[in-house]
Amino acid sequence: MTAPDAPGGLVLKSAAGRWALLATVLGSGMAALDATVVNVALPRIGADLDAGLTSLQWTLNGYTLTLSGLLLLGGSLGDRLGRRRIFSLGVLWFAIASAGCAAAPNVQLLIGMRALQGVAAALLMPGSLAILEAVFRREDRAAAVGAWSGLGGIATAIGPVVGGLLVGMAPWGWRLVFLLNLPLAAVVMAVAAKWVPETRDEQAGGRLDLPGAGFAAVGLGALIYALTEGPVRRWPASLVVTGAAGVLLLVAFAVNEHRRPDPMMPLSLFRSRQFSAANLVTFLVYAALSGAFFLLPVQLQLVSGFTPVAAGSSLLPVTVVMLLLSARMGRLAQRIGPRWPMTFGPVLAGIGLAMLVRVGAGSGYLTAVLPAVLVFALGLTATVAPLTATVLAAAPERQVGVASAVNNAVARTAGLLAVAVLPALAGLTPAALDHPAALSAGFHHAVLITAALCIAGGLLAGATISDRVLAGADDPGAVASAGSHPAAEPPPPSPVEPVDPVERARRAKAE
Structure with a gap:
């Protein structure tokens, strides 16, 4: 059929x-x-x-x-x-x-x-x-x-x-x-x-933004390559040039998007202070998520002695808590505004990440991992639905789809940078996998760095997000239940996702 x-x-x-x-x-x-x-x-x-x-x-x-x-x-x-x-x-x-x-x-x-x-x-x-x-x-x-x-x-x-x-x-x-x-x-x-x-969009006009896609992909690739390999190879001139070329290509991407009549990422969206602030909070929080959960399964298996099944199951409470509470947090944000949930949520999630410093050799799941995961899950649940609603409400209705896509791209870029940079910042070398003590010490430094990023995201939200941004918007609590939990899309490698499903539900409801 x-x-x-x-x-x-x-x-x-x-x-x-x-x-x-x-x-x-x-x-x-x-x-x-x-x-x-x-x-x-x-x-x-x-x-x-x-x-x-x-x-x-x-x-x-x-x-x-x-x-x-x-x-x-x-x-x-x-x-x-x-x-x-x-x-x-x-x-x-x-x-x-x-x-x-x-x-x-x-x-x-x-x-x-x-x-x-x-x-x-x-x-x-x-x-x-x-x-x-x-x-x-x-x-x-x-x-x-x-x-x-x-x-x-x-x-x-x-x-x-x-x-x-x-x-x-x-x-x-x-x-x-x-x-x-x-x-x-x-x-x-x-x-x-x-x-x-x-189906197709019969009214889709203009040319495909192939230059923009090329600038973004090659620029990100060059920058991430330099940031990943630089600390290992002690930053030879070739990598410095590669990183600089990546930055220049990303600048060229921004110029291309500014000049094109039909850009795939309209820079006019960032004229909204709320949209810009919400995306910066997204960047900080998702960088923390991606960095921490890149290293956690490695730490659990190589240092704490968990089996692959036990390590893979360790984050299940995050999914369960978000499935149970995301809709309620969306309704709460609609009632009181997004500022306080977006402030305390990342701070609480950061505390949960900091608690992972207790995970080391011989650590048990119930005593060391589960308490940290539960605190983190509660903080993340308080953050995601209000953040989703804020990003969508801050964009003009006609641009809500591209606003969601931009937020998705911000989250993934944050994950890219975190996985590239965090090991070097935490003092982890390529040989750390063969030295459990060094791996564990680096992991502890890494989770403290990611905790600081999460807390910084919460403080930024407290200073910049307005409760008035959701005034008159469609019910974010209702749409949060449809799509603001980890099911949204394949993760970067974090257990949660950006906002595309919520945007779709919101548009469908509005129609």
């Missing part, structure tokens, strides 16, 4: 609606599952491929780098060439790249395949939500997004556990993490071909 089953779009409770929803859930869930399990697999990847800490940084950042640079372009391609077509292409590409990851004989090829996975994710991720908005009738769109987000939350929750089980099966078990994507991709493509109608 390739046509809507009702005038104006698919009905959610029909067979066609359920199959279309399944295709988008499995597509985005495949990427979410892959992203969440890779962190758990890092120690085994390092041991099997003789990879140091720098190579593990690139195993994560190779994916996030291409995803961040091409995400907006992927959405534009779907609007112009067909959302189902680009979504299916992304799924197929993701499966092929996953097979390449599983077969990688060395870490260099693995990093390359991860970069190709990021390109594929940039094609399929925007399409997943765009399909829901385009194919369902207006009265069912918000419910479809809510169901997508809730079901996707299951993938986020079970991902680390599944990853731990697969990784623990054998020294090569981490390869099963990537092979798992192949049958999922086959199901997604078959279901999408039969049940998802093709």
Whole structure:
């Protein structure tokens, strides 16, 4: 079936609606599952491929780098060439790249395949939500997004556990993490071909912003390469030049966006003090998340002696707390304003991260890990829904979609920089994986740095965010329940996500 089953779009409770929803859930869930399990697999990847800490940084950042640079372009391609077509292409590409990851004989090829996975994710991720908005009738769109987000939350929750089980099966078990994507991709493509109608934006005008995408991707790549390799290689002149070239290319990106009549990132959005402030808070908080949760699974397995399954399950309370409390925090922010939740939430999350200094050799989960994770989860839950609502409310209604995408890009860029820079700031060398005492000392420094970033985000919110920003906005509490928890999209490698699903629910509700 390739046509809507009702005038104006698919009905959610029909067979066609359920199959279309399944295709988008499995597509985005495949990427979410892959992203969440890779962190758990890092120690085994390092041991099997003789990879140091720098190579593990690139195993994560190779994916996030291409995803961040091409995400907006992927959405534009779907609007112009067909959302189902680009979504299916992304799924197929993701499966092929996953097979390449599983077969990688060395870490260099693995990093390359991860970069190709990021390109594929940039094609399929925007399409997943765009399909829901385009194919369902207006009265069912918000419910479809809510169901997508809730079901996707299951993938986020079970991902680390599944990853731990697969990784623990054998020294090569981490390869099963990537092979798992192949049958999922086959199901997604078959279901999408039969049940998802093709849609495109017939009014999409202007040329694709290929120069902007190129400047962003290459500029970020050069900068991240310099920041990752510089501390290890003692900053030779070639890396200084590479880093400077990356900065210049990012400046060229900004100039390009300012001059283009149809930019993929309108700089006019940042004229809003609230939008700029909320994105700066996003940058600080998500840098803290990505940095801390890059190193935590490594610390738990190599220093504390956790099994991959135990390490992968250690953050489940974050997902549970956010699923239970995110909607309530959204309603609270609507009632009292976002300023105080956005102030105390990051501060509390920072305290939780600081409590991870108690995790060391022989630490138990109940005594050392769980208390820190619970405090962090409560703080993060207080932060995400108000932050989401503030970003959306601070943007003009006609630009709410691109505002959400910009916030997503800010969060991912923060994660890129954190994974690149944090190990050097914490005193971790590439050889730290072979020296548990040095790894543990560096981890303790790292979580204190990330705690300071989170607390700084809260203090910034207290100084800049206005409670009036939500006045007259659609009910953020309602939309928070639909999409502001970790299910939103595949993480950078943090357990939470930026705001795209919330934006979609808000637009569907407004219509």
